[in-house]
Amino acid sequence: MTTADQTQKRRKVRAILASGLVLGVGAAVTLAAWNDSVWGSSIFGTGDSQWNLQGYTEAAGDWDDFAIEGEAAAMTFVPDNEALVPGVPVYSVFGLHEEFGNLGATIGLSKGNVTGSTALAGQITVTATLVDGATTASPATCDGTTTGTQLFSGLLSSALASGTSAITLAPEGYAWVCFKAELSSGIAGDLTLQNQTATATWVFNGQSV
Known part of the structure; x- marks a missing residue:
């Protein structure tokens, strides 16, 4: 493999790793968005x-x-x-x-x-x-x-x-x-x-x- 080929391969690996890092950061943001709910209810009547x-x-x-x-x-x-x-x-x-x-x-x-x-x-x-x-x-x-x-x-x-x-x-x-x-x-x-x-x-x- 020529020196030019080796340089191009390293660039592809770095690009993939960079994409992985971006995806990793995106996953971390998604996991941080917790969802929760609180409910209230009431009974209406004429008993009292x-x-x-x-x-x-x-x-x-x-x-x-x-x-x-x-x-x-x-x-x-x-x-x-x-x-x-x-x-x-x-x-x-x-x-x-x-x-x-x-x-x-x-x-x-x-x-x-x-x-x-x-x-x-x-x-x-x-x-x-x-x-x-x-x-x-x-x-x-x-x-x-x-x-x-x-x-x-x-x-x-x-x-x-x-x-x-x-x-x-x-x-x-x-x-x-x-x-x-x-x-x-x-x-x-x-x-x-x-x-x-x-x-x-x-x-x-x-x-x-």
Whole structure:
């Protein structure tokens, strides 16, 4: 082999070695590019947002949903709401309670339907008062000594599409509303209103807080 041939062979070897070095460097770069992942997940549901309003009247005798007008809680007024005497008020207390303890509530009071004698309904004044300091499960006192925030006062026959939202409940909280009804003393001589009846319903509309 000539000296020229030997020189050319050494150049080829160097070229191959150089290529190997380049490939080696490339392999090292590839191995350095590590990949890894971190994941997160969450469950969404309504398990801790259960919320429900309940009512109580002494006639009903227990807390319940009373969720539709046809199943309204019976409200018995004392001394006797079915034997009204002009100028003598009668009283009935209504309880409110949030059941589950997750959310509080704001509550407005409205009047539903009034049926029966419209003449009699036009002579009965009803006042509803949120009883001061009554925040336990025990029924509040509801009589002529009751004090609190007046929610409304008006004739049974008057329209009342929506009421005040002055009632607030804490989660699992209680509130009591005292209803007072009084037949006008000015009709004592109007015998046409004797043996008449009028039926009214009331609705407490609540929103969770």
